[in-house]
Amino acid sequence: MNDSTARFSKTASGKVSKDKWLEVGLAVLSEIGANGLTIERLCAMTERSKGSFYFHFNSIEVYKIDLLSYWEGKATVETENGVVAHDDPIDQRLAMPRLAAALSNRVEVAIRAWSHHDAKAKAEIRKVDARRIAFVAGVIAQTDGVPLEIARRLATIEYAAFLGFQHLLDDASQSERQNMYESTLFLISPHLRRPGE
Structure with a gap:
């Protein structure tokens, strides 16, 4: 076993x-x-x-569709819920690197690889990417006081870094990934400070 x-x-x-x-x-x-x-x-x-x-x-194809939806729930919906569990928008923003680092790097990379040759996986990835960017943009708009269009650009840059780190830091620990995600957050939102600073 x-x-x-x-x-x-x-x-x-x-x-x-x-x-x-x-x-x-x-x-x-x-x-x-x-x-x-x-x-x-x-x-x-x-x-x-x-x-x-x-x-x-009913079939392996139905299973795969359900699996993609399940992944979205676990890796995106639950993460969003973890962010909004904080009342203060700044606390929400600062929670993002910790929650993002808790995601399974290997599952995220595997689903993205799957999307290169499967239309349903590709559609799911596009939906999740759009959802994640929109969510991060909403929080950035609140914490940084910028228009939503600018917040969306910043969120796209931050999310692109997240995706890149999934490949560059594939063997990194959760703590190492969180540190890198936090570094990106503070580049995007330099006025924010780490707790205790």
């Missing part, structure tokens, strides 16, 4: 929930890439039959 199989334990009734199947998919993306998303591999990792897979998903 590998580490991935151990992570995705079954419920007391022996069933694997839909979310667990999707978590396994994120692990496959992280470890192997999109080419590893096969029913056989997913069943082996969950120690369940194909019938169990088909209980939740």
Whole structure:
């Protein structure tokens, strides 16, 4: 039994929930890439039959669509929620590097690679990119007091740096990635100060 199989334990009734199947998919993306998303591999990792897979998903294509949506929820919606959990806009802005650094670098890179040869993954990436830029722009507009159009340009630069660091810092620790993301934030918004400064 590998580490991935151990992570995705079954419920007391022996069933694997839909979310667990999707978590396994994120692990496959992280470890192997999109080419590893096969029913056989997913069943082996969950120690369940194909019938169990088909209980939740009509086909591997349906699974992949659900997986992309699940990734958006985990990596974008939950991150946004973590930001807006702070009442103060400056605290929201300062939370972004920490939350961004907590994302799985390997999953993010794997999904972007997948999008180069899969139209549905490409559409999802474009949607997520637009959503993330718009969200960051909204926070920048509040904290920096700039018009939304300028905030959008700044957010695009900041997000482009985030994407580049995913490749350049692929072996970096979460702390190292957070430091680099914070450096970018303070270049974009130099008037802000780190907590305690």
